[in-house]
Amino acid sequence: MTDSLVVAADPEVVFDYLVDPRNRAQWQSSLARVEDVVGEVGVGQRWVDVTSPGLRPVMETTEYDRPYRWTERGTWRGFTAELTLVFEPVGQDCRLRWTMGLAGRGVARPIAAVLNRLAPLAVRSDLRRAGAILSRPHRA
Template sequence: MRTVGGTVPFPVPAEVAFDYLVEPANRPQWQSSLAAVEDVTGEVGVGQTWTDVTTPGLRPAMRTTSYDRPHQWSEDGTWKRVTAALDLTFAPTGAGCDVHFRFRITGPGPVRAIGLLASYASVLPVRADLRRAAAILGSRTT
């Protein structure tokens, strides 16, 4: 399974960035495609589930698949037969932390063929969303 990704600098410690990004209730603040988050079940951590309500109207079922505060976190979301997965790792820097992201879209049949292209097309929006989150957190510390 191929992944694509990048890195976004955050002006806050890894613990602050981690706690903000992994909390489903915060997602509509920084994720441009989200109108809301519903049906959150469980505490923040592996196994937590929720439903993303996207602005196009899709409602993927989301779940946290790995959680190692403040180092690494992963989720996947499934809509019909398509799965999108996001992995975040947090590396402390002198000015805060770097958030490294990997993203992939998978599915059966024709989705498999276009999954890598769709993954590459999603890098810019994912990076832009993480930059928005970094700016929100940065504005809270000034």
Template structure:
């Protein structure tokens, strides 16, 4: 899955916000909270996403090249998901965030992972739009 979302602020602001697990429950609709954060924001940082339904995937930052790229891997039981965000300045201001996501499941979970892979792009894009609105309200001049 690959989709893009426009943010009304510079890539540095977007990268700092999205890469910090402390902000996730604010913009990610499926999260109730984040727990067990280990390490500073950067490659190797880990945390647990506590989802609204109660699932607890363990997350790990796998790439951070500020402000161009951030990526994570999450694992929960037989499932694994990779999310990568590419950030680039947008013509006319702000930035464009292109997201790539892959869901995988071992054994029978593979079928469910494929089905979730069909519906997850809309949820991810909606969450990124929420993050863009939040940052736009906090930085009305785009800085």
């Protein structure tokens, strides 16, 4: 599923904020904190998302083309999720497009199929929250 929204901020600012795992707990609703960040922001950077329900997926940046495109992959038990963000200038603002998908192996497969329908709604909500943070007058 592909979705988009416009953020009232420069694409480079939006990119730098969203791809840095240290900022994630500010805008990702299910995230309690980020731990074990290894590496600089870019391809190969790894970290652990500690979610509010107690899950601990291992995350990794797999694509980093500043300020245009970024992809992360998360794995936890039988699940793998991938999120790609595309940043496009629209005047002084940024159109943020994204695709995400969730796959499951074994017994996780039918659960992943259901989550694939629900997760895009959560991603949209979280990215709207990030957009609101970045659109604040003091951030411009």
